[in-house]
Structures are given as structure tokens and as C-alpha cells.
Amino acid sequence: MSHEATLHTSHDAHGHHDHHEHHQSFISKYIFSMDHKMIAKQFLITGMIWAVLGGLMSVFFRLQLGYPDTSFPWLEDILGKWAKGGHITPEAYYALVTTHGTVLVFFVLTAGLSGTFANFLIPLQIGARDMASPFMNMLSYWFFFLAGVVMLSSMFVETGPFSGGWTAYPPLSALGSASPGSKTGMDLWIVAMALFVVSSLLGGLNYIATVLNMRTKGMSMTRLPLTVWALFFTAVLGVLSFPVLFSGFILLIFDRNFGTSFYLSDIFVNGVGALPNEGGSAILFQHLFWFLGHPEVYIILLPAMGMVSEILSTNSRKPIFGYMAMVGSMFAIAVLAFLVWAHHMFVTGLNPFLGSIFVLLTLLIAVPSAIKVFNWLTTLWKGNIRFTPAMLFAIGFVSLFISGGLTGIWLGNSSIDIHLHDTYFVIAHFHIVMGVASMFGMFAGIYHWFPKMYGRQMNNTLGYIHFWVTMAGAYLIFWPMHYEGLAGMPRRYYDYSIWESFKQFEGLNRFISIVVIIVFMVQLLFLLNFFYSIIKGRKLTKQNPWESNTLEWTAPIHPGHGNWPGEIPEVYRWAYDYGKDGKEFIPQNVPIGDDESHH
Amino acid sequence: MTMYLTLAVILLVFVVIFQIAKASEYVAVLKGEEQNRKQTNKINGFLMVAFLVLGLIGVWYCNKLYFSKTLLSIDAASIQGEKVDLMIWWTLGVTGVTFIATQIMLFVLAFKYQEKENRKVYFFAHSTFLEVLWTSVPAIVLTGLIVFGLKNWAFFTSEAPKDAIQIEVTGKQFGWIFRYPGKDATFGKKYFKVIDPASNSLGLIWKDSADLNLKDDPFSHDDIVTEGTMYVVKGKPCKLIIGSRDVIHDVGLSQFRLKMDAVPGIPTTMWFTPKYTTEEMKTITGNPNFQYEISCDQMCGNGHYSMKGVIVVVSQEEYNAWLAKQKPYYFSAFPEKAPAEKAADATITATATTAVIADSAAKK
Ligand code: HEM
Ligand SMILES: [Cu+2]
Ligand SMILES: [Cu+2]
Numbered sequence: 001m002s003h004e005a006t007l008h009t010s011h012d013a014h015g016h017h018d019h020h021e022h023h024q025s026f027i028s029k030y031i032f033s034m035d036h037k038m039i040a041k042q043f044l045i046t047g048m049i050w051a052v053l054g055g056l057m058s059v060f061f062r063l064q065l066g067y068p069d070t071s072f073p074w075l076e077d078i079l080g081k082w083a084k085g086g087h088i089t090p091e092a093y094y095a096l097v098t099t100h101g102t103v104l105v106f107f108v109l110t111a112g113l114s115g116t117f118a119n120f121l122i123p124l125q126i127g128a129r130d131m132a133s134p135f136m137n138m139l140s141y142w143f144f145f146l147a148g149v150v151m152l153s154s155m156f157v158e159t160g161p162f163s164g165g166w167t168a169y170p171p172l173s174a175l176g177s178a179s180p181g182s183k184t185g186m187d188l189w190i191v192a193m194a195l196f197v198v199s200s201l202l203g204g205l206n207y208i209a210t211v212l213n214m215r216t217k218g219m220s221m222t223r224l225p226l227t228v229w230a231l232f233f234t235a236v237l238g239v240l241s242f243p244v245l246f247s248g249f250i251l252l253i254f255d256r257n258f259g260t261s262f263y264l265s266d267i268f269v270n271g272v273g274a275l276p277n278e279g280g281s282a283i284l285f286q287h288l289f290w291f292l293g294h295p296e297v298y299i300i301l302l303p304a305m306g307m308v309s310e311i312l313s314t315n316s317r318k319p320i321f322g323y324m325a326m327v328g329s330m331f332a333i334a335v336l337a338f339l340v341w342a343h344h345m346f347v348t349g350l351n352p353f354l355g356s357i358f359v360l361l362t363l364l365i366a367v368p369s370a371i372k373v374f375n376w377l378t379t380l381w382k383g384n385i386r387f388t389p390a391m392l393f394a395i396g397f398v399s400l401f402i403s404g405g406l407t408g409i410w411l412g413n414s415s416i417d418i419h420l421h422d423t424y425f426v427i428a429h430f431h432i433v434m435g436v437a438s439m440f441g442m443f444a445g446i447y448h449w450f451p452k453m454y455g456r457q458m459n460n461t462l463g464y465i466h467f468w469v470t471m472a473g474a475y476l477i478f479w480p481m482h483y484e485g486l487a488g489m490p491r492r493y494y495d496y497s498i499w500e501s502f503k504q505f506e507g508l509n510r511f512i513s514i515v516v517i518i519v520f521m522v523q524l525l526f527l528l529n530f531f532y533s534i535i536k537g538r539k540l541t542k543q544n545p546w547e548s549n550t551l552e553w554t555a556p557i558h559p560g561h562g563n564w565p566g567e568i569p570e571v572y573r574w575a576y577d578y579g580k581d582g583k584e585f586i587p588q589n590v591p592i593g594d595d596e597s598h599h
Numbered sequence: 600m601t602m603y604l605t606l607a608v609i610l611l612v613f614v615v616i617f618q619i620a621k622a623s624e625y626v627a628v629l630k631g632e633e634q635n636r637k638q639t640n641k642i643n644g645f646l647m648v649a650f651l652v653l654g655l656i657g658v659w660y661c662n663k664l665y666f667s668k669t670l671l672s673i674d675a676a677s678i679q680g681e682k683v684d685l686m687i688w689w690t691l692g693v694t695g696v697t698f699i700a701t702q703i704m705l706f707v708l709a710f711k712y713q714e715k716e717n718r719k720v721y722f723f724a725h726s727t728f729l730e731v732l733w734t735s736v737p738a739i740v741l742t743g744l745i746v747f748g749l750k751n752w753a754f755f756t757s758e759a760p761k762d763a764i765q766i767e768v769t770g771k772q773f774g775w776i777f778r779y780p781g782k783d784a785t786f787g788k789k790y791f792k793v794i795d796p797a798s799n800s801l802g803l804i805w806k807d808s809a810d811l812n813l814k815d816d817p818f819s820h821d822d823i824v825t826e827g828t829m830y831v832v833k834g835k836p837c838k839l840i841i842g843s844r845d846v847i848h849d850v851g852l853s854q855f856r857l858k859m860d861a862v863p864g865i866p867t868t869m870w871f872t873p874k875y876t877t878e879e880m881k882t883i884t885g886n887p888n889f890q891y892e893i894s895c896d897q898m899c900g901n902g903h904y905s906m907k908g909v910i911v912v913v914s915q916e917e918y919n920a921w922l923a924k925q926k927p928y929y930f931s932a933f934p935e936k937a938p939a940e941k942a943a944d945a946t947i948t949a950t951a952t953t954a955v956i957a958d959s960a961a962k963k
Contacts, residue, residue, distance in 0.1 A: 367738050468650075
């Protein structure tokens with residue numbers, strides 16, 4: 001609170017706020033900025049760069065899966081020794097798959113998503129001048145940036161980047177002798193991830209503190225927009241689970257470098273001989289990893305859910321259905337997220353009774369998920385829907401969340417997972433429900449809040465093309481993978497030609513790879529639209545282009561540092577008075593009228 | 600060259616799309632925002648239904664193309680697998696109905712309630728009845744699936760029957776080693792520090808070692824070790840004791856619908872009863888090259904994709920004949936201890952077998 005006060009006085013002292021902006025140097029405005037809006041943009045653009053790199057990696061490894069027998073000489077030109085003779089090597093394939101997973105899960109869908117929207121939306125939507133600690137906020141970005149630099153540098157070490165899968169299970173990840181990628185590449189991978197964890201914690205603590213302490217007058221918790229609720233739960237999940245991952249990594253570092261045996265026991269490595277380690281448990285790491293890993297998938301999904309709720313309601317011109325149920329189900333998901341991690345470990349030799357408990361708790365998560373879906377559907381019902389590009393992506397999100405959530409019910413039952421674990425069925429499940437769905441949430445958010453970020457509009461036609469191609473492409477890529485999984489086709493295979501049971505899918509794999517390339521191209525079109533519109537997009541003429549109720553649209557088109565030039569608006573109502581008493585919309589800062597009805 | 604050409608074409612397509620999009624924006628500005636929104640709403644509303652219809656046709660078509668390639672189209676090859684398949688069918692029923700119903704609702708609602716001039720939206724923020732309804736119905740259905748699933752899970756993870764054939768399966772980068780306990784029906788002890796890839800791939804303890812504080816374990820002398828291929832008997836339960844020599848692997852048996860990790864230092868187990876011999880499966884699947892493959896299903900290094908094993912399911916007689924031909928691993932390390940053999944025929948096998956019997960009898 002005191003911080004808010006200082007900002008107030010500094011503003012008063014300067015008289016006009018814009019004037020204050022002029023004194024900032026380029027470095028303090030664009031690089032070491034402490035303005036939450038600028039930090040959000042830094043996260044967004046860094047995230048986009050990683051998304052392009054991570055996406056490009058998937059194009060490369062899909063080329064191998066789609067065309068295992070074809071040589072592409074130009075690949076060797078680009079990738080050098082990774083593509084000797086125009087074929088991606090197994091080492092390169094696994095390095096690409098691993099880095100793709102790590103980068104998309106952590107750098108794009110965690111930092112890129114939460115970092116962007118928690119930073120941008122929390123202060124603007126709760127009516128705060130900035131984050132609780134702008135300095136920590138800046139640090140959070142720079143730790144993320146450093147993590148990226150280290151991760152990138154691991155691509156260039158002699159023995160190659162880490163190649164044991166994004167889940168980094170030891171002993172493979174612990175033993176340089178078992179895989180070249182587990183040598184220096186893995187050291188850098190761990191360092192990058194450790195920096196990343198620090199970044200997440202700094203960010204998360206800040207988001208929590210800001211939501212709890214810095215809401216404007218009248219903004220009670222039950223009046224918060226669902227976006228803020230979602231970002232709040234996300235931050236709580238991250239703060240509670242990332243430290244566990246961190247400790248898992250610390251033990252891994254000890255095993256790798258200091259001769260301990262936390263995860264190692266009874267190992268004989270070809271060409272090296274028996275290792276001295278005895279008494280460790282390789283499974284311990286999996287517990288620590290998935291104790292973060294499962295909450296992590298909700299860290300990725302919840303911000304998307306929040307933004308989708310907001311966008312669906314705004315563009316249906318109708319209140320979100322069951323606001324309290326939406327908050328309650330997010331709370332339930334957040335709690336349950338900590339109690340289901342071992343569903344990734346049903347076939348590790350886990351005690352079967354423990355497995356049963358995890359089946360029960362896992363399938364329980366489907367209940368709050370179902371509530372959310374039905375509430376979204378009811379929000380559309382009898383609305384007056386405007387198909388903005390953001391709205392299309394929000395609808396797409398719901399469709400994907402349904403499709404991927406339902407296959408979770410298959411995998412959550414251990415007696416089905418015992419067949420489908422680590423097959424393409426799992427790949428289909430989590431790409432649809434997490435990868436693509438959450439990406440759709442991010443796109444929806446970008447299209448929706450772009451005018452607030454840059455004071456300009458993105459091109460709608462390009463937005464529509466982007467949506468429809470990506471939507472169709474997502475299903476064309478991932479739907480058929482369920483069939484491959486039902487045939488037992490294992491994930492993380494470089495080549496299927498020696499397998500009588502799996503080589504029958506060669507044609508399908510090629511089809512999928514072609515769609516991947518097309519979808520990737522269309523994402524470039526989106527980027528073109530994004531960057532072009534920053535510079536040359538139509539200037540925003542209306543302060544509130546979507547006729548939305550939330551507070552960010554009461555700030556000027558180009559809000560300065562401090563967000564509102566005068567007083568922070570006071571809040572009198574929830575964010576969802578759309579279509580109330582025949583009124584199109586009633587922003588949160590409009591006092592309750594005498595003749596207004598109750599709902 | 601073709602690469603540059605392709606790039607040029609792609610670039611051209613980009614520029615064209617971009618120009619069209621820009622032009623349409625100018626038109627939109629000229630026409631006025633309201634007018635333009637009406638038009639794009641119509642187009643997108645139509646695309647919503649189109650997507651739904653084409654999508655459902657696509658689902659049907661995908662199924663038509665690929666259902667026969669999934670394992671669901673043929674009988675599971677183990678009694679455990681039958682239960683997995685049944686679970687899948689039930690779950691598919693429940694989730695399939697939900698999938699179709701909710702997707703139809705989503706796209707049809709989006710189409711139906713696209714913006715129209717005089718439509719009054721229904722200010723509908725809350726309904727306890729509806730919310731309780733869609734909390735309780737999924738909860739009840741899921742309870743059914745959980746009960747059903749846990750019953751099967753208890754069966755899959757139960758103790759193997761007493762008469763099960765016991766086989767030890769060990770993963771290593773990148774292949775499988777199998778061990779049968781031999782005539783004494785007891786696996787000899789092993790210790791990873793005496794592994795020698797050339798002569799003692801599992802580290803059987805068949806020598807005293809003062810350094811390592813090990814004592815020769817006679818039970819190991821008749822253990823049979825094979826690599827790559829494993830034999831089991833149709834209709835007879837088979838218990839796998841699974842381990843790993845280096846990193847984590849996974850014994851994936853897709854035709855039997857089962858899998859279990861191979862973890863260094865922590866043995867795991869799994870049992871199943873095969874229903875069809877390999878030969879029978881060739882007719883059932885119509886594939887003369889059919890094999891029961893063991894796929895490694897846990898990322899284990901750069902050769903992960905090639906870590907293949909084969910299970911041959913045979914009748915009891917064939918199994919006995921095969922087993923009789925196997926020589927204890929001990930003799931390949933200590934040829935001098937092997938009983939003298941001259942020619943390759945049944946008498947030899949008989950001698951070998953008697954030797955084994957005599958050997959194990961001597962221990963008792
Ligand atoms: C109805 C709710 C859900 C259930 C019951 C469920 C269940 C499961 C289970 C049992 C697995 C393990 C499969 C295996 O490895 O054999 C799994 C994997 C996964 N799920 Fe879900 N899931 C649900 C929803 C979600 C959501 C909402 C997300 C993300 C936002 C998600 C993300 C993932 C990811 C990333 C993996 C795979 C990680 C990996 O092995 O690389 N799931 N899910
Ligand atoms: Cu999970
Ligand atoms: Cu493997």
C-alpha cells in the first residue's frame with residue numbers, strides 16, 4: 001500500500017503524468033523497465049521467440065517421422081552435423097524433442113503466458129498502479145532471460161544439448177556415460193531450469209502479493225474478474241510446487257557431480273562398467289518431478305481458462321454463468337492438482353494400493369473440469385455473440401479442452417493407462433488439452449488485449465485465417481494420434497521401420513508432418529500481423545473497443561507508468577454486468593443505480 | 600535450387616494473403632465498423648457449423664481408415680488384455696457420447712446466438728439446479744468407471760498364480776536379456792558389480808569373491824539366459840520379474856495390453872496369461888510376419904527406438920522342446936564344467952537335462 005502512496009505523490013509532484021515519462025532513458029523504459037506493462041511485453045516477445053524456435057524444432061523432428069527414408073540435403077546446410085547426409089541423426093532427434101518439450105512447457109506456456117498476462121492484467125484489472133514489487137518483477141524477467149540464454153547455449157556444446165526427454169528422468173539424465181546429451185548439455189539444462197525456477201518464484205510471489213494487497217477501493221475478492229482469479233491460483237500453484245522441482249534438481253546435481261546416490265543404484269553402464277552407487281531410488285526423482293509436473297500443467301492451463309472466461313462473457317454480451325462455481329472449480333482444480341501426481345507413474349512399480357488412491361483423486365479432477373465446460377456453454381446460450389478473433393480462439397479453446405479432457409479420463413484409470421502409457425495416445429491427450437488449448441488461450445489473450453497493449457488494432461482478416469487454419473490443423477495433427485496410441489505406438493521413437501506392429505502408420509505420420517508444416521507457416525502469418533500492427537496497425541479510436549466491463553479499459557489508450565493519470569477508479573460491482581436491465585454493458589466503476597435490479 | 604524456389608513461392612503467398620487482409624481492412628473502415636461486424640459474424644457463424652459438420656465427418660472417416668489398425672479391432676492376446684479392452688469400450692462409450700454432445704452444443708450455440716440486431720440477451724448468471732446437476736452427473740458416472748477400473752487394477756497387480764512360468768527380464772541399452780530359473784526353479788543370486796558383458800551379462804554369482812563378500816550361489820549354475828527372444832506358453836500364466844542394468848526402460852507388450860517399467864535397483868513384476876500362440880496370431884491378424892514385440896516404452900537413450908524384444912508364444916510341448924535345448928549360462932562361462940557332448944541330437948539334450956537334474960540334486 002505504501003508503494004501506491006509513493007507513486008501517487010510522485011505523480012502529484014510531476015503534475016502531468018506524461019511529462020514524467022519523458023524523463024526516462026531508453027534503457028530504463030525498454031530494457032530494465034519496472035513498469036508492469038513493459039515487463040509484460042518483454043515476456044510476451046521473448047516467449048514468442050521461444051515459441052518460434054520450439055515450433056521450428058518440431059518441424060525438424062516431424063520431418064524425420066514423416067520422411068524417415070528421404071534425404072534432405074538442405075537440412076545438412078542448416079543443421080550441420082545434426083543432419084549428416086540430409087537425415088536428422090538420432091542424437092539430434094532426441095535433442096530436438098527434449099528441447100521442444102522443455103521450451104514450450106516452461107518458456108512459452110509458463111513464462112510466456114503467465115509472465116505476459118499476470119503482469120499486464122493484474123494491476124490494470126484490480127486497479128493498481130503497478131506490481132507490489134516492481135523491482136522483483138524486473139528481476140523475474142531477467143532471470144527468465146538468463147535461463148533462455150543458458151538453454152540456448154546448451155544447443156552449441158560439443159556433446160550436444162540434453163536429450164533425455166523434458167521429464168529428465170535419472171539415471172539417464174544423471175549419467176553422462178549413458179548418453180552424450182547428459183554430459184555438458186545436461187549441466188546447462190539444469191542451470192537454465194534453476195534460473196527459470198527463480199524467475200517463476202519472483203514473479204509468482206509478486207502476483208500473489210499484488211492481488212491480495214493492492215486492489216482498488218471496492219474491488220473485493222468476489223468482484224475480481226476471472227482472469228485475475230485464474231492468474232492468482234496459477235501463482236499459488238507455482239510458488240508451492242516449483243521449490244519441490246528445485247530440490248529434485250539439487251539432488252540430481254549432487255548425483256551428477258558429487259558422487260551421491262539419491263537416484264542411483266545397481267548400475268552397470270556399457271563401456272564403463274559398474275558404478276559404485278548403491279541404495280538410491282530412481283523413482284524418487286519422478287515423485288519430485290511430478291509433484292511439480294502435474295500442478296505445472298494447470299499452471300499452464302489456468303491463465304488460459306481465466307482469459308477464455310473473460311473473453312467468452314464479453315463477446316457473448318452476457319454474464320459468465322456461475323461465477324462462484326467458476327472460482328470454486330478453479331480452487332478445486334488447484335487443490336487436486338497437488339494430489340494426483342502419481343498418475344504419471346502407474347507403471348513404475350508404484351504400490352498398487354497407492355495407485356488406486358491416485359486413480360480416485362485423478363478422476364475426481366474431471367468433475368470441476370466438467371463444471372467449467374458446462375458453465376462456458378451456458379454462457380454462450382442466449383447470448384449475442386460477436387466473433388472477434390479473440391472470441392474464436394476462446395471457443396476453440398473450449399472445444400479442445402473438451403476433447404483433451406475426455407482422454408484424461410481414459411489415462412486416469414490405471415487399468416487403461418497400463419496399456420496406453422507412453423504411447424501416442426498420451427501425446428494426443430496432452431497436446432490437445434494443454435499444448436494447443438493453452439496456446440489458444442494465449443492467442444485469445446493477445447488478440448483481445450493487443451489494443452490495450454499497443455493502442456492499435458490487429459488485422460482481423462489475418463486473425464480469422466490464423467484461427468481457422470490452426471483450429472483445423474490442431475485436430476488434423478493430434479486426433480489421428482489417438483489411433484496410433486491405441487495400436488501401442490510408443491512415443492519418443494526416432495524411427496518405426498523395424499517394428500512390425502507400428503510401421504503401418506508410416507503414411508499417417510507423413511500426413512501429420514505435412515499438416516505440421518502448414519500450421520507452422522500460419523503461425524508466422526500471425527507474427528507478421530502482430531509485429532506489423534505494433535507499428536502500423538489501425539490506431540485505436542475508442543478507449544473501450546470491446547465494450548468491456550473490466551477496469552483496464554478505463555485507463556487511457558496509452559496508459560503511462562501508474563496506469564491512471566488521476567485517481568484510480570473505484571469499483572462498485574462485479575465484472576459481468578452485460579445485458580443487465582437491457583443495458584449493453586455496465587463497467588465495474590459505474591455505481592449501482594437506484595432502480596437497478598439484483599441478480 | 601528447389602529450396603529457394605519453394606521459399607520464394609511461400610513468400611509470395613504470404614505477401615498476397617497479407618495484401619488481401621490489408622485491403623479488407625480498408626474496406627471495413629469504409630463500410631463502417633457495425634456493417635463490417637455483421638458480415639464477418641455471418642461468415643464465422645457459418646464456419647462454426649461447417650467446422651462441426653466437417654469435423655464429425657472427419658472423425659468418422661479417420662475411424663474408418665484407422666480403426667482396423669488399432670488393437671481394438673483384434674482380440675486382446677491375454678486375459679488381462681481382454682479386461683483392458685472392455686474398460687476402453689466402456690470409457691469410450693461414456694466419453695464418446697459426452698464428446699459428441701458437448702461439441703455439438705458448443706458450435707451450434709455459437710452459430711445460433713451470433714449477434715443479431717434486436718436480440719435481447721438473457722441475463723442468466725447463476726442456477727443452483729443446473730450447477731448441482733452437472734456436478735453430480737459426472738461424479739456418478741466417474742464413480743462407475745473408477746469402481747470398474749480399480750477391480751481390474753487389483754486383478755492386474757495381484758500375485759501371479761503359483762503355477763506361473765517365471766522369467767526374469769532385464770533391460771539394458773539397447774536390448775533385452777531373459778533368464779529362466781532352470782530345473783531347480785530358483786533364480787540364482789546376482790550382483791551388478793560382477794557383470795561382464797561378454798560372459799556374465801547379468802552378474803550371476805557363480806564365483807566366490809572375497810573383495811565383494813560374495814559366495815558362489817549354486818542356484819545360478821543352471822539358470823538359462825537368452826537375449827532378444829523369450830518363449831512363453833499359451834494358456835499358462837507367465838510372471839515377469841523386471842529389472843534394468845543401466846537406466847530406466849519399460850517392458851511394453853501392446854498385444855497383451857500391458858507394460859511395466861524396468862528400474863535399476865528396484866525389481867518390478869507383472870503377470871499375464873497369453874491366449875494365442877504366435878502362429879495363431881498370424882492367422883487372426885492376417886499378417887504372416889506377425890510377432891509379439893516388446894517395445895521399450897521409456898526413454899532410455901539414443902537407441903531407445905531400436906530396443907526391441909520378441910516374445911514367442913507356443914504350446915506346452917513346443918516350449919518343453921525349446922527349453923530342453925537351452926544350455927545353462929554357467930557352462931558358456933565355464934565350458935570345462937559342462938558335461939561332455941559330442942553330437943547334436945536328442946540324446947545330448949537328455950544328457951544335459953540329466954546333468955542339470957543331477958546338478959541340482961547334488962546341491963540339496
Ligand atoms: C480430466 C482431467 C485429466 C485427467 C484425468 C488427466 C490424466 C492424465 C494422466 C493419467 C496422464 C498420464 C498418462 C501417461 O503418461 O501414461 C496424463 C498425462 C498428461 N496430462 Fe493429463 N489429465 C487431465 C487433464 C489434463 C490437463 C487439463 C492438462 C494440462 C493442462 C493435462 C496435461 C497432461 C500432460 C502434459 C501429460 C503428459 C506429460 C508427459 O508424460 O510428458 N492433463 N494426464
Ligand atoms: Cu498429471
Ligand atoms: Cu527405451
